[in-house]
Amino acid sequence: MLKSKTFVKKTRAGGVMKIVREHYLRDDIWCGSEACRECKQESTVLQAEACIESNLCPYPHYVVPDTNVVLHQTYIEREQGESANDRNDRAIRVAVKWYSQHLKADGLKVVLLTDDQGNKEKAEESIDEYVKNLTANPELVDRLALSKDDKAEIISSKVLFPEHLPLSKIQSGIKSGTFLQGTFKASRDNYLEATVFVQGEGEESTEVLIQGLQNLNRAVHQDVVAVQLLPRNQWVLPSSVVLQDDGAAKDDDVDGDEEEKAVISAAEAAGKPTGKIVGIIKRNWRPFCGMLNVSQIKESTRHLFTPADRRIPRIRIETRQASTLVGQRIMVAIDGWPKNSRYPNGHFVRSLGSAGEKGTEEAVLLLEHDVPHQAFSQNVLSFLPKMPWGITPEDMIKRQDLRHLTVCSVDPPGCTDIDDALHCRELENGNLEVGVHIADVSHFIRPGNALDKEAANRGTTVYLCGKRIDMVPELLSSNLCSLRSNVESVIGLKASLTYAEAQMRIDDTNKKDDITESLRGLNKLAKILKRKRIENGALTLSSLEVRFHIDSETHDPIDLQTKELMETNSMVEEFMLLANISVAQKIYDEFPDCALLRKHPAPPPSNYDILLKAAKSKNVEIHTDSAKALADSLDVAKVDGFSYFNTLLRILATRCMMQAVYFCSGMDSDFHHYGLASPIYTHFTSPIRRYADIIVHRLLAVAIGADITYPDLMDKHKQSALCNNLNYRHKMSQYAQRASVAFHTQLFFKSRGILNEEGFVLFVRKNAIIVLIPKFGLEGTVFFDSKDKAGPSLVFDEEGPTLKVEQTTFHIFDKVKVTISLDDSNIQHQKIRMALTEPVIPGVSVAAPDVEPQAKKPKVDR
Incomplete structure (x- = not known):
């Protein structure tokens, strides 16, 4: 059936144009219900015995959710003066009414579920009420996103955060230069600190430091935000305090002023660009993995959820399943973050299994790092x-x-x-x-x-x-x-x-x-x-990379050691590098606009600050004017009687490097690979495990006449978009691998009691030192402050950097001895604990264990 509508439209030139819109309406689509006696259906999907156990709707019924599926499959005319949204709501109600009249089976009804206020006044039930009255699946209520009414109930009257500006003001502010747009990156070590990365022209980016709850203003890691720079006299330096929000739940009327003083009081006038979040441009929320902190209030249904990722704030949720979710890894989604709530509000999504079990923890790290890990579909196979x-x-x-x-x-x-x-x-x-x-x-x-x-x-x-x-x-x-x-x-x-x-x-x-x-x-x-x-x-x-020896029966790690590199490792590497460089030049010569290449940007000079300070502390001079200058100075960097010094220096130099990235040759002009000192580079030698190499293979095959091209291969914009995904997946895979190593390291130390090992100070913080244990390729933090008792006297010098604990001063690369043990008091955030044994500082150092347990002999190396 053809239905047409005609209207006139005024043109820019002042004329009138007649427009005819036609809609072809089908009348041959069956309803799909077994109860229907009118349609001649080939198959049905809705049962005649529509029995859903509900106190709210005890009669047989079908459910029509208020979704775009219904909207897009229902056509009705827009009435005079009716808004587009009102027309859409009416279209959904028309669909429900049609089904109700069409299905004439006795006692069968159609129920519209909606949270739209206008629809709720005219529909039978809201989705909240319907789900809350399901007798068969009462736990489904936990999975409802919070409605506006629910959010109003669980927030305090005190305003804790500044109001976010509307998008229109943000856009005009960015255009005028009042605000900057960037990606919000929360700190792993200090929950009161973050950095906003503002992308400039080309590859240049600006980093804006954000400190304190008020200035963070409810931004969540990876959100796209609008930031306003503070006056220069308020610019500060990043805090040297390691500060984590791992205490009990705080009330909403506590704004964290005392905690902020610990951070901001250490700031110096000549700091880096510092700002405050004035608005959110795009939320990057996803379901987060973590664990439930059950409320101490008896019979309470409101609890705090602690994400596995320390960069994500804790989330307040409402659940009636707290007793069964204790000790479980669960997923929670954020629904919103009101200005008068210390924490965002969210809802329970699903349980992943018991915390600490290998299968559960593996699922968590894959989900947290967005690693596609589902089985390959039949279509793919x-x-x-x-x-x-x-x-x-x-x-x-x-x-x-x-x-x-x-x-x-x-x-x-x-x-x-x-x-x-x-x-x-x-x-x-x-x-x-x-x-x-x-x-x-x-x-x-x-x-x-x-x-x-x-x-x-x-x-x-x-x-x-x-x-x-x-x-x-x-x-x-x-x-x-x-x-x-x-x-x-x-x-x-x-x-x-x-x-x-x-x-x-x-x-x-x-x-x-x-x-x-x-x-x-x-x-x-x-x-x-x-x-x-x-x-x-x-x-x-x-x-330092580690290798685990895995028990063939339990699959638990029974030995841990750093990987030993041989001449043959270097032999293979050299020829892979040569092949990659050769292929990169070939595909660029043939396809200068669409070659998929890989570059390694030179680090900004500020990246080398910690390396230069560390070398200077041992009276060694390092030059960073170029990669060759750095390489040459690293080659001659030695300290008498300290054979491991050069390795430590190179480990620190690695931390100064930028991330290598894929890019399309037609979208960039800087091809240089800093680390390899090569003017051009790509990935060609591992097509089983890297998709970039498959694209490079295709380009090379076309270049030598062994295969044919296709449009996407020659489209530099599509190649560039592909490179963005490959860079993201590569970064996430690295993080997932590190998380897996960290978890297996915890398993390794779980049954070993307390070990005493030699290590080196890698970084110095205001309240701690970061120690590297070469034997295990392990890093850990030795804290010197204490929340429970008065701690030792601490004097931190940013320039050194040094930390004076009582009468002992710690420098980077100092040799120390520490105890290593697994702290599993927090089952979600189990961690390797380190405590100082040497040098001996009265009241600070701990006694070394008398006997160190022996590791089992490995059975299988996997």
């Missing part, structure tokens, strides 16, 4: 090759058969997603030929299909302790695309070795076989390549 799969003559037409070469892979132990391999052989003229062989994952993942979209969304494989979250299904990651020895492929791998196995072959002078000779040639060349890179200014930095 449908695009995998059918098994058994084999190489066909058609496959070989555009490929070079390399099965006659002595190709081998060198990887960590237990690796099953092997996507790179090497070969080296001597040519007749005496030169050495080297091959870098990379799995052709792009052959199996074609542009635009469900498999490709899923891989693009995941962005990267995420490696947790003892578990891997694959970017692509296992058939590709561990089978068809994994370069396994003695498996038929175009490459034809002769051996799959670990770094240790490859090193043993190189070092064993009795071995003269082809594989060993190939490895020796590769190792010889790699040393030359590395020397040239370092001469050009490439940095050799350091970070």
Whole structure:
């Protein structure tokens, strides 16, 4: 049925234009109810026996939620003087009325659930009342977002925060330069402090410091906010206090003035740009994982929820399930944050399981870091090759058969997603030929299909302790695309070795076989390549990575040690770097506007402040004018009698670096990779675990005529948007991996009592020192202040930086001894506790344990 509406519209030129709008209304859609006697339906989805246990609606009924689904499927004319919103509400009511009249089965009703005030006056029930009266599922009431009435009930009358400005004032203020727009990043160490990152022209950004509850003004981590700079005489420095909101629930009329004095009183006049939040442009709220703090008031249904992420404020929720949720990891969503409430209000979403259990904690870290970890859908799996799969003559037409070469892979132990391999052989003229062989994952993942979209969304494989979250299904990651020895492929791998196995072959002078000779040639060349890179200014930095030995039965960590790097680690790295640089240049030459590249920005000079101070404390001079200057000064940085000094300095230098990022060549002009001292770079060598490499493979394939292009590959804007997602996924995967290491470290120390270990001061704070334990690659905080009793005398010098505790002064890199133990008093925020044993400070240091427990011997290395 065709329905048309005609109206006239005045044009800019002053004329009149006639407009006809037509609506095609279908009358052949059946209602879907078994109770209907009018429609000729092919199938039904609504049962005739519509029984929902409800005290509010005891009769058989169907429920129509007040949603856009109903709105968009119902057409009615807009009446004279009726607003668009009123018309939409009436459309929903018309749909309910039609269903009620259409379904003539005795006793069957249709109930509209709504929270709209106008609809509530004309509808039968509100959604709140309906859900609260469900007898079969009373717990559903906890999952309702708070209504305006509910919010009014649980906030105090005292105004705790300034009013947020309306968006219109914010926009005009940003335009005039009165306000700045940026991303709010809360501090992990101090809940009364945050930084707003304001993006400037190009890649430049400004950091605005925010201190104190009033100035933070209800912003939540990752919100997009409007910030107003304070006068220069109110600019301060970031606090050196480690301060966490881990006490009992505070009343809403407590504004935290005393806590703020502890932070702001230490501020200095010559600080960094400091401001206050005046409005919220975009909330970045999501369901947060954490645990319930049950109210001490008997029979209370209002409780505080403590998020796992310390950067998120605690959330006030209402639940009748508190007794069953104690000890559970749960998810909670924020509904709003009134100006007269110390905490935001929210509602319970779901339970994740018992806190402390490995499965639960793994789920938490994946959810908290937004790691896509659901099973691959059938639609995605449908695009995998059918098994058994084999190489066909058609496959070989555009490929070079390399099965006659002595190709081998060198990887960590237990690796099953092997996507790179090497070969080296001597040519007749005496030169050495080297091959870098990379799995052709792009052959199996074609542009635009469900498999490709899923891989693009995941962005990267995420490696947790003892578990891997694959970017692509296992058939590709561990089978068809994994370069396994003695498996038929175009490459034809002769051996799959670990770094240790490859090193043993190189070092064993009795071995003269082809594989060993190939490895020796590769190792010889790699040393030359590395020397040239370092001469050009490439940095050799350091970070402590740990490896867990896992019990084969319980899957608990039974030993923990830092990873040992061998020559073969460097050998593989050098040829992967060379391949990446070579491919980057090739795809940029062919596609200057749409090459996917990777750059590493040079750090701003201020990033090096802590490194320079640390070196100066040991009378060592570090130059940071360029990467080469930094590399050269790190090479000669030594302290007599302190062999570990150079490693510590390189660890600290690593902390000064910027994050490397993917970008599209047509959207940027600075390609330089600071750490590698290379003018151009990309990722090509790991297509099983990085989606960026798949795109680079496609670009290279087009460049050499091995494949065809497609529109998105040549669209620099779409490439840039893809890079943004890849950068986000890469960062989140790093955070998830660190969280997994932290959790397994806690498991490791759980049954070991108190250990006494040697460490080094890595950072000095106003009330604490951060200590690095090289044996375990572990960092921890030794606090010197106490909430329960009068603490020792503390004198902090920002310039040193030094901290004088009683008569002992701590500097960066000082050697100390500490006890290490697991503090599990807070089951959600279990932490490694460190306490000072040496140097001995009366009233501060603790006694070292008499006997240190022995770790079990490892069974399996995973």
